[in-house]
Amino acid sequence: MSSMLHLKLPGRSDAIRSFKAQGGKIAGVLPIHYPRALLRSFNLLPVEIWGPPRIDPVFGSAHLQPYICSIVRNALSFVQTNPFQTVDVLLVPHACDSLQGLGSILLDFVPPEQPVLPLYLPRGQGMNKASFLQKELETLYQKLKNITGYSPSQDEMMQKILYEEEADQKLASLHRQRRNLPLSDIEFYCLIRAREFLPAEKFSEIAQQILDQVRDEILSGIPIVISGILPEPMALLNEITQMGGMIAADDLACSGRRLYPPGRSQEPFLRMAESLLGAAPSWSWGSPIQDRLEHLMGLIQASEAKGVVFYNIKFCEPELFDLPSLREGLQAAAIPSTVVEVDINDPLSNQMLTRIEAFLEMIA
Amino acid sequence: MSAFGWLTYAWNVQLLGPAALRINRWLSESRDKRGSRWNAETLAPPLKISFKNKELVGRHWLEGRYANLRHKVAWVTSGAPVEIFKALDYYVLYPENHAAICGTARVAVELSCEAENAGYSRDICSYARTDFGTLLSGKTPVGRLPKPDLLVACTNICQTVLFWYRVLARHFHVPLIVIDTPFVYYKEASAHALDYVMRQLEEAISVAERVAGKSLEERRLRTTARLSKMASELWLEIMGRNAHRPAPISVIDQFIQMAPIVEMRGDPETVDFYAAMLEEVDQRIRQGIGAVKNERKRLLWDNLPVWYRLRYLAEFLGEHGIALVASTYTNAWGELAPMIDPDGGMDAMARAYTYPILNRGTRYKLETMREMIERFDLDGVILHSDRSCKPYSIGQMDQRDRLLKDHDTPALLLEADHNDSRSFSEEQIANRLAAFVEMLGVEKWQRSAHWG
Numbered sequence: 001m002s003s004m005l006h007l008k009l010p011g012r013s014d015a016i017r018s019f020k021a022q023g024g025k026i027a028g029v030l031p032i033h034y035p036r037a038l039l040r041s042f043n044l045l046p047v048e049i050w051g052p053p054r055i056d057p058v059f060g061s062a063h064l065q066p067y068i069c070s071i072v073r074n075a076l077s078f079v080q081t082n083p084f085q086t087v088d089v090l091l092v093p094h095a096c097d098s099l100q101g102l103g104s105i106l107l108d109f110v111p112p113e114q115p116v117l118p119l120y121l122p123r124g125q126g127m128n129k130a131s132f133l134q135k136e137l138e139t140l141y142q143k144l145k146n147i148t149g150y151s152p153s154q155d156e157m158m159q160k161i162l163y164e165e166e167a168d169q170k171l172a173s174l175h176r177q178r179r180n181l182p183l184s185d186i187e188f189y190c191l192i193r194a195r196e197f198l199p200a201e202k203f204s205e206i207a208q209q210i211l212d213q214v215r216d217e218i219l220s221g222i223p224i225v226i227s228g229i230l231p232e233p234m235a236l237l238n239e240i241t242q243m244g245g246m247i248a249a250d251d252l253a254c255s256g257r258r259l260y261p262p263g264r265s266q267e268p269f270l271r272m273a274e275s276l277l278g279a280a281p282s283w284s285w286g287s288p289i290q291d292r293l294e295h296l297m298g299l300i301q302a303s304e305a306k307g308v309v310f311y312n313i314k315f316c317e318p319e320l321f322d323l324p325s326l327r328e329g330l331q332a333a334a335i336p337s338t339v340v341e342v343d344i345n346d347p348l349s350n351q352m353l354t355r356i357e358a359f360l361e362m363i364a
Numbered sequence: 365m366s367a368f369g370w371l372t373y374a375w376n377v378q379l380l381g382p383a384a385l386r387i388n389r390w391l392s393e394s395r396d397k398r399g400s401r402w403n404a405e406t407l408a409p410p411l412k413i414s415f416k417n418k419e420l421v422g423r424h425w426l427e428g429r430y431a432n433l434r435h436k437v438a439w440v441t442s443g444a445p446v447e448i449f450k451a452l453d454y455y456v457l458y459p460e461n462h463a464a465i466c467g468t469a470r471v472a473v474e475l476s477c478e479a480e481n482a483g484y485s486r487d488i489c490s491y492a493r494t495d496f497g498t499l500l501s502g503k504t505p506v507g508r509l510p511k512p513d514l515l516v517a518c519t520n521i522c523q524t525v526l527f528w529y530r531v532l533a534r535h536f537h538v539p540l541i542v543i544d545t546p547f548v549y550y551k552e553a554s555a556h557a558l559d560y561v562m563r564q565l566e567e568a569i570s571v572a573e574r575v576a577g578k579s580l581e582e583r584r585l586r587t588t589a590r591l592s593k594m595a596s597e598l599w600l601e602i603m604g605r606n607a608h609r610p611a612p613i614s615v616i617d618q619f620i621q622m623a624p625i626v627e628m629r630g631d632p633e634t635v636d637f638y639a640a641m642l643e644e645v646d647q648r649i650r651q652g653i654g655a656v657k658n659e660r661k662r663l664l665w666d667n668l669p670v671w672y673r674l675r676y677l678a679e680f681l682g683e684h685g686i687a688l689v690a691s692t693y694t695n696a697w698g699e700l701a702p703m704i705d706p707d708g709g710m711d712a713m714a715r716a717y718t719y720p721i722l723n724r725g726t727r728y729k730l731e732t733m734r735e736m737i738e739r740f741d742l743d744g745v746i747l748h749s750d751r752s753c754k755p756y757s758i759g760q761m762d763q764r765d766r767l768l769k770d771h772d773t774p775a776l777l778l779e780a781d782h783n784d785s786r787s788f789s790e791e792q793i794a795n796r797l798a799a800f801v802e803m804l805g806v807e808k809w810q811r812s813a814h815w816g
Contacts, residue, residue, distance in 0.1 A: 062761065063761050063762055064758065064761065065749050065751075065757055065758070065760070065761070065779075067487070067751050067754070068754065068758065094546075094547060096523050097522055097523045097524060097754040097755040097758070098754055098758065100523065100547050100755065100758075101726070101754065101755060101758025101759060102758075103549060104547075104549060104725040104726040104727075104758070104759060105726055105758065105759055105762060107549055107550075107725065107727075108725055108726045108727035108730075108759070108762075109726060109727070109759070109762035109766070110762070118547075118549045120546040120547060120557070122544055122546075122560065123519070123526060123542065123544050124542050124543070124544035124560070124564050125540075125541075125542050125567075126563065126564060126567045128560060128563040128564070128567075131560075132546075132556060132557075132559075132560040135554075135556035136546075136556065139554060139556070283526070283527055283530070286526055286530075286542055286544065288530060288533060288534070288540075289530050289531065289533075289534045290534060314487070315487050317487065317488050317489070317524060317527065317754070318523070318527050320484070320485040320487055320488050321484075321488055321492070321524075321527035321528065321530070321531055322527070322530070322531075323483060323484075323485070324482055324483030324484055324531075325531060325534050327483060328483075
């Protein structure tokens with residue numbers, strides 16, 4: 001069944017080495033939303049840092065209290081080691097109180113070797129959201145210009161934007177056609193999470209090879225939707241497959257909530273802002289919970305999923321606030337859901353797997 | 365409003381209620397002559413103004429019970445630009461204050477459990493859980509909460525309020541105004557951030573006008589902003605008086621007396637209240653009265669109070685001759701007073717509401733603490749690592765280290781929660797406080813040693 005076996009999917013380190021060999025530089029990027037095209041315009045390859053899982057969190061623990069989530073704690077530990085010995089710039093987008101605090105600590109108290117650039121993402125409601133973000137991106141442009149000494153033209157930026165938009169479209173197609181792709185869950189998530197570090201052109205090329213293999217046959221397994229921040233440890237996906245489940249759609253911050261539509265404007269900064277703001281509704285944009293619920297229901301309907309697994313990171317307050325309302329809404333529509341909570345440093349627990357297995361048996 | 369509604373409101377809020385509260389104050393004042401329930405050997409008696417405070421706050425919540433009969437009601441966050449809503453005649457309710465009342469009344473855990481039973485995690489803010497508990501159970505120590513017609517969440521104190529108010533919006537099906545104030549990582553907010561906040565304020569006004577069914581009068585907005593500024597300046601002056609030795613009031617007193625500056629900012633009664641409080645504080649200075657008798661060490665408190673253990677902390681520290689003299693938290697409601705410009709329009713309002721300490725970087729807070737240590741001549745700092753308030757708490761570990769290493773100021777990190785007593789380990793806290801007190805070089809105050 002697996003066509004991934006025929007594909008050579010570069011790893012994170014390979015992608016970085018290859019990009020640097022061509023004279024490029026690396027931007028380490030914290031979750032969740034950011035303008036890829038803007039970084040690429042400065043010949044910076046964005047490489048995302050979602051924790052990462054299973055590293056020694058001692059450094060982070062010396063600076064953050066135990067009730068701060070493991071993504072932020074690990075990230076603080078990780079960036080201090082100058083990951084890959086190659087990160088040239090660190091971008092810290094704003095998303096929640098913890099990431100906000102992380103950005104502040106990195107600027108004020110434990111500065112890494114690289115310049116740290118915070119980016120504020122708007123969560124107001126009015127029409128001026130896009131214009132604020134546009135100006136925020138212009139400010140980021142100026143900072144990158146000062147760091148790199150390079151000033152990309154509008155045409156260069158538009159070219160990068162188009163590359164990224166194409167990759168985003170391919171990513172969205174992969175999600176839409178998930179059940180017709182000859183990929184297991186682990187293969188699918190390895191592929192789509194490669195968007196976290198591959199150059200857009202390379203990702204588009206690989207994604208197209210997979211999309212060319214779309215078939216009529218529908219992937220077997222009990223279809224579920226997974227919601228949360230990220231599917232770590234990734235071994236979880238193999239376990240779900242073995243239990244007879246399959247992830248038919250996702251509302252994960254690292255993937256499904258980042259399917260950006262193309263912007264409309266011909267002005268590059270505004271176009272990038274429009275694209276980012278077009279992402280799925282979530283707390284990170286201040287979207288109403290009802291919008292999140294409707295989005296979730298849409299995913300369930302389109303993927304014919306039979307239930308939802310909320311896969312939460314311990315202490316992720318924004319997710320925890322939405323949970324009861326989302327579950328209540330799903331229950332009203334007779335859609336079963338379950339909640340499991342993880343720390344990205346912990347191995348898969350049997351207790352959690354038993355819970356997911358019981359849930360799959362219930363909805364089968 | 366119906367005639368019956370008008371009569372009900374007038375009878376309860378304007379006649380019977382205030383009279384009952386006034387009588388209650390008189391009775392409390394006369395009872396008080398018999399002495400405080402708190403340790404009178406080491407602590408000064410409560411401020412006389414406390415009884416007025418209780419009456420004022422009581423009237424506010426009494427009005428809340430009947431507010432839906434006469435006013436549009438707005439539930440707002442403590443950092444929201446309340447002047448707009450006051451000037452539009454909204455009855456303004458602060459869910460954070462309500463939760464704090466539940467904390468001091470020690471019903472917060474019971475209410476939190478109601479929320480937890482409905483699926484809300486113990487890892488979310490305990491203020492939010494407390495209020496969700498009230499919504500779900502109807503239980504509250506203030507009688508009854510009025511239903512909101514409008515919700516206003518301003519992110520200048522935390523992002524949590526946005527997540528919290530999204531839940532409220534879904535629960536009540538009323539409009540939610542979000543005033544998103546970009547976090548100030550550097551010394552100054554960017555021009556486009558201030559412009560963004562200003563435009564949101566303009567949009568907020570049009571939504572608030574629509575819900576209120578009336579237009580905002582500039583004259584009334586200016587008057588409310590002026591009253592806000594006056595009250596904030598008085599509050600700042602009161603806190604500034606603690607530069608005296610002994611400090612006339614403690615931070616615990618400030619926590620208790622801060623309710624009006626938070627929930628009644630913009631009211632003339634609030635200005636009168638703080639003017640009277642300032643007089644009493646000055647009188648204490650003239651008489652040489654200190655909040656802690658035999659004041660030997662002076663400390664700074666960082667972060668929210670531990671609402672359900674105010675007395676414990678006051679007495680423990682008081683027994684050792686330690687006064688909590690200043691607090692970054694109570695200071696937050698005064699430090700922006702100079703920025704409030706009643707004639708400055710939306711531009712000035714955007715600036716004032718973008719710069720609260722909680723919307724600024726971790727270094728700014730450290731610098732604020734250093735400045736307060738100098739100004740109030742302090743001997744150490746207690747940093748309350750508040751499980752429920754991540755934005756206030758993140759950075760404290762580095763702030764503590766910097767205070768110790770760079771400023772030679774002893775600093776203690778105290779793990780607790782502002783409203784959830786289940787996160788308050790009394791034994792552990794007593795041990796940590798005892799060790800800190802020892803480090804400060806003070807021993808428990810012995811009555812015989814001083815009274816011969």
